[in-house]
Amino acid sequence: MDTALGPPEKMVERREDLTPMMAQYYDLCAQYDDSLVLFQVGDFYEAFCGAAETVARQCEVTLTKREDSTGQYAMAGLPIDNAESYVERLLEAGYRVAVADQVEDPEETTGVVERAVTRILTPGTLTEDELLDGDRNNYVGALATGDVHALAVLDVSTGDFYATSVENADGIRDELGRFDPTEAILGPNVAATQLPDGCTVSSFGEDPFEEKQAHELVESYVGSVEGLLASTAEIRACGALLSYAEYVRGGVDDRLDYLNHLTRYDPHEYMLLDAVAVRSLELFERRTVHGDESNTLAAVLDKTASAPGRRTLDDWLRRPLIEREAIVERHDAVGELRDSVSMREGIYDQLRTVYDIERLISRIARGRANARDLRSLKATLDVVPRIRQELAESSCGKLNSLRDELDTLDEVRTLIEQSVCDNPDKEITTGGIIKPSYNDDLARLRETEQDGKSWIDDLEASERERTGIDSLKVGQNSVHGYYIEVTDTNLDSVPDDYERRQTLKNAERYYTPELKEREGEILRAEQRADELEYELFCSVRTEVADESERIQAVADSLAELDVLVSFATVAAEHDYTRPVVGTAPSDSPAEGTLTVDGIHIENGRHPVVERTEESFVPNGTMLDSDDQIAVVTGPNMSGKSTYMRQVALIVILAQAGSFVPAESARLQIVDRLFTRVGASDDIAGGRSTFMMEMTELADILDHATDQSLVLLDEVGRGTSTVDGFAIAQAVTEQMHDEIGALTLFATHHHDLTGIAESLDNAHNRYFRTQQDEDGVSFEHAVERGTADASYGVEVAATAGVNQSVVDRAREVLDEQAGRAETEPSEHHGTAGRTSLNGHSGSTTTEPKQQPLHGADDEEPTDDGNGKRLNADLQQALIEADIATMTPLEAMNKLANLQQVVETNRRNTDPNPSNSS
The missing domain is CATH 3.30.420.110 (MutS, connector domain)
Incomplete structure (x- = not known):
């Protein structure tokens, strides 16, 4: 067991011998043995023994010692006024923290003050x-x-x-x-x-x-x-x-x-966005070492005015809609708010003044709210009638519905206004929180208190006149109460009815029977008034808490309206357009339902990148039943990944209810969005980058449907070129033949473009690039066709790689090009293309095919009628232990067999030009 948790071992053997306070601490540790107990002692939370060592180490505070009749104990304390910052460190370190507060007033208690755990702080249940x-x-x-x-x-x-x-x-x-x-x-x-x-x-x-x-x-x-x-x-x-x-x-x-x-x-x-998609699309956090929320989709869309609005924006992006009617309702609202500047800005100005109403009502209902929280709630509810007025001229069904749902809660606002002081004290037990006019008894008590204080205010002047002592003062302190102070030089003038209360170095303090009587009246009235205020406040707080459900409904409506205003503001300021969304034709929609086949975007833009780039190049997208798969080629830095993410983000925005950064967009509603983008690993879990890539790929192949959108970026790059290409080809064919998902596949396997040309519903797209004596320039424009090179060495030079390394890389490429010229090669229609290293030369060489049976077997050849080939294929399939193969091994095996058949077909084809 962690020495910070459970009863301190040092105390286990002698529980009965401990002092009352330490026995109390021991018992709480035993009761909450899964938590680190912070034990209130005066103005500090203390921890002892092993827990003290943990607190001192994690919170970087001084480790001290406590010594009593039973021994010496390590001790570390945290100031209560600043405890939250230290507790946060303990939670981040993985500890659950039990806070043991004093539940009795030390001044009214004889013996040890009773303490109890009032809350347990864990990462997921925080309310502070x-x-x-x-x-x-x-x-x-x-x-x-x-x-x-x-x-x-x-x-x-x-x-x-x-x-x-x-x-x-x-x-x-x-x-x-x-x-x-x-x-x-x-x-x-x-x-x-x-x-x-x-x-x-x-x-x-x-x-x-x-x-x-x-x-x-x-x-x-x-x-x-x-x-x-x-x-x-x-x-x-x-x-x-x-x-x-x-x-x-x-x-x-x-x-x-x-x-x-x-x-x-x-x-x-809802559209399913798994954790991989959320992370790779950078919806909420950038994929950097330290993370960054400033350049994320959520950040660029956030024009919300309130905390509930920001949380609702987060929720809408995590759970985009798939019901067309609900999506269109949101688009209608965004459109009207975008076009009506006065309505949009009027609502925003009102929402800026609201407090976090969701967490306010939570504190109120849990009995942890103070009087200031109630005034904050009232100020927030005061906004509701004004927002309803701003929405009075709306013609949109969604906005009218929200207006009708905004309950003005007049009785709650009136109750708080009549009862709670306009500027109440933070503490709720010392008075100054309830208006005297709210309760007759409270008014009488405060009047008695005030009358007594007014009498005392006048006492100093009257006693100076009666005694002739000009330096006489009337004062008060918490120990001796009210007094009349006379300096030693004037003691001869003190009247006989003065009774000595306290002797000072150069003065004496007195009281009179009448002053003592007035003092009693004031203190009794003040104490009872403070107690009554607390009782009245608790009663008001309970009445407000009884309306929690209604208040939460108002909070939901305000938050939803806040997000719609935010979407409209972004659309107006950044030239977003309303997308046309429809049900996929394959989804058997009801009669009259608008259907859209695929994703058609004209001049689309990446919503995040366009904010950071001085000149962003828009690009179009066309994916549908005839062009289901797009194989995207182009050099690194040309914009392939940005382009694919751009398409995905536009789809997410549209189904979340936002307008989109494009000249126009007709979008099929997507049920799931999958991404295999970027490199990552799980070293602690024993999974390499390639294994993580294959795990994500397996999930896509298992769960994608013909209504899904799939982004694949460089699938197969973590292994050998031959294996990587085999996987890429098999995946492309599976997406085309079996799954039918709309797919963007960015790749440096340029041979894959030949596969795309041979599939009925696939096409190639590439990013234009110019190369001259000054280097490579990326136009970031995508169009149909295939890239002629990867320009990897040129990109390395642009990135600042040592010139000698760049020069040597070019020499190696030239050597490979020279060898390629002497080796005949036919591979997927690549003959005559510029070589993939970016230099002119002959065709790329075909990857060496592995034999069917093993390293020592000869590659099967045709005996004139294909019988031997068929026999070898049959034998290979029989020997394949499918029951024990992993999905990856199975795909590699299948790709291997396919390539053998293709090689044999080309070798026996009387017209080689037919090869593709």
Whole structure:
């Protein structure tokens, strides 16, 4: 066990001998043995023994010692006023932190002050603003398995609560990619390998996943689950997650009554973007060493005015729609807001003044809100009538619907306005938070208090006049209360009714019976008024919390409106156009439904790159049933990857409800978007870059449909040229013949262009490049046809590679070109083309074909009627142990056999010019 967790070993043997405070600490450590306990002692949170060493090391604070009658203990403390910054370090280091607060007033307690764990801080259940990213949801997930695989996710700080289920573990991994939880709990038989990188696995036991217990807990929050949740696995996941959310409250008022709405969704209601696609398309984070959110799709679209709006934008990009009617509704709203500048700017100006209403109501419902939070809520709700007015002239169905959903909550606003002070104190137990006019008893108490203080204010002047002592002062302190102070030089003039209260170095302090009586009245009125204010505040807070569901509905509508305004602003400022979206013809749409065959984009632009490049070259795209696959060639730096990502981002934007950066766009609704773009590895998991590439490729081949969009970039580059080309060809043929997905395939296997020409529904596209004595210039324009070279050496020179290395590389290329001239070669119609190294020369050589049976076997030849070839093929297939082959080995084997047949066909074809 980690020495920071569990009861300190030094104390285990002598629990009964410990001082009362240390025994309390020991018991809390034993009760929360999976957490690092921070124990309040005055103004600090303290940790002892091994926990102290951990805190000192992780938080970089001084390690000290505590000594009492039972021994000496290591100790480290964190100031309570600045505890959040230190807690964040502990969470990042993987610790779960249990905060043990003093739950008694030390001034009113005899003996040791009682302490209790009031909250457990974990990465996925944070509610403290200081520890949260206001622009992002912070989800904790629960996974359960049964007949299906179920996922539940919850943002404890906002109340967002979702559940779904899929048939297999791969599907759950994809759904986790949508939400990117920071923490998860796992039910029985669920493997942690399903979780995304950076997600903390927290132990919570199996009992909370038990069906009956989970069922009862879920229904206590959201009512009957009949017709809401689709499987017992979903019920178990939701119940365990709610139980965990209650657990981290530390057992103090652990109900989360604001969690009253659970959304169950079907994964097929949204375009699937798995974690690989989200990462490679840089939707939220750039693929750099340190990461960067400034040049991402989310960043360039973010013109939102509020934190809920920014979180909703994130959600819409993670879950693009696939229902045409819902997409068109959003486009209608964006179009009207783009065209109506006054409406758009008026709504934005109002939204700028709102607070984070989702997290406000969460704090209010959890009893952690102060009076300032209630005033912030009231200020936010005051915006609603003004936004409704801005939308009064709207003719769009979506905007009219949002306007009708914006509940003005007049009674809540009136309650807060009448009860809570305009500028309340931050503390809620010391008065100054409730208006005296709100309660008659409070008004009388404050009047009594004020009358007494006014009498005291007048006392100094009256006593100076009565005693003739001009230096006489009336004051007050927390120890001795009110007093009359007279210097030693004037003691002879002190009246007989003065009673000594305190002696100072050069003065005496007195009180009179009347002053003491007034003091008692003031203190009693003040104390009772402060207590009454706290009681009244708690009552008001509870009344507001009772309207949590209505307030959350308003928050949802405001956030949705915020994103639509953001989309419209981006469209207006950056010349985005409305896309035409339709159902794929193969989807058997209902009569009257608009259908669109494929993806047709005119002068499309990359929404991120165009913001960073001084001159961005737009490019068109045409993928449909006749041109299903585009093999894209061109040198490095020519723009292939940017172009492919550009197409994917335009599709995502359109289905999220945004206009798109293009002159025009007609888009088939895509069910899934797959990417095999860029290099990555998993060294810790024992997977090389090539293995990661093949794993991603296998997922695409297993799950892509004829309504999917697939981006493939340099498939097969992590292995030998022969193997890489074989894989690339097999994948292209599989996409064309079996899957039918719209596919962009960027490659440096220029021989693949010959394959594209031989397939009915494939075509070649390439990026124009110019080369002269000054080097290579990239035009970044794509058109039909094939590239004549890769210009790898020229790109290396442009990148600043040492000139001697560049020169030697050119010599090697010239040597290879010379050898190629002496070796006859026919390969996929490449005869007569410029060689792939970028220099003029003869054709490229054909990759050496491996024999069918083994290294010592002769390559089969035709005996005049093909019998020997057929026999060898049959034997090779018989000997292939398909049951034990990996998918990659199977593809290589198939490619090998195909190439043998093709070689034989060319060798026996009486008209070689027919070869293609």
